[in-house]
Amino acid sequence: MTHYLRSKHDAILIGVGTAEADNPSLNCRIAGVGGYGGDGLEGQPRPVVIDPRGRWQFDAESKVFKLAEEGKGKAPWVFTKAPLDVKRARLLQNAGGRNFVTGLEGCPEWRVSWDYVLKVLDAEHIRSVMIEGGGAIINDLLAPENIGLVDVVIVTIAPTWLGKGGVQVCPDERVEQRARLPVARLTNVKWMPLGEDVVLCGSPSRNQ
């Protein structure tokens, strides 16, 4: 399911926490897409990493760079608040990736403005973005001030224990006139069994 979704989006976006924790591949490995039997890089999403402080310590051995070199995925676009150092900037450029520098205006130091990110992606002809994670990025996008940016939420429930203190996904609560309002309830919900998993798919309600 994850790889099918990756093939259907122009970009796949993660936060620096995920980039550092997982060294992810961020490509689509379904037979028939570009790099796996298909033409060029057709069906491969553009990896996008949100890294305001430039703390992603990637190098030529990072999976996403190896795959780009092998023609099995696209090189990443990295959003930072200040330009990357020369070494990482050169590696990124040589691989075909890019560093977008957002500047400091408008947002606290620890975050990047979604408005800015989406405007840049739109200008670069990216029409659909799959937000893969992690917890902090998803929680921020599910928060009331950003939920309008989200079209669909897809949750896969797998028969496995994730471990104590795992990643928590729950948007901040919303309080209006001292009343707590429910946030980000999903509508048009569908549940689909898929192999051993169940996939939940729904749209954020626009009236809450």
Ligand SMILES: NC(=O)C1=CN([C@@H]2O[C@H](COP(=O)(O)OP(=O)(O)OC[C@H]3O[C@@H](n4cnc5c(N)ncnc54)[C@H](OP(=O)(O)O)[C@@H]3O)[C@@H](O)[C@H]2O)C=CC1
């Ligand atoms: N099961 C699944 O489907 C998935 C699970 N994961 C898991 O998630 C974990 C990582 O999650 P997490 O640690 O929360 O990290 P994230 O990947 O969510 O990255 C969070 C970081 O992104 C930066 N950031 C920039 N803008 C924002 C913003 N607007 N809102 C929030 N953060 C922003 C901050 O960096 P800074 O601190 O430098 O300021 C922040 O610490 C990993 O363990 C990974 O395995 C990840 C993807 C999918």
Ligand SMILES: Nc1nc(O)c(N)c(N[C@@H]2O[C@H](COP(=O)(O)O)[C@@H](O)[C@H]2O)n1
């Ligand atoms: N196990 C799992 N199931 C999903 O449905 C997911 N979306 C993820 N997400 C993330 O996948 C990354 C590793 O995959 P690649 O190396 O990019 O193929 C990693 O960041 C997971 O946290 N995981």
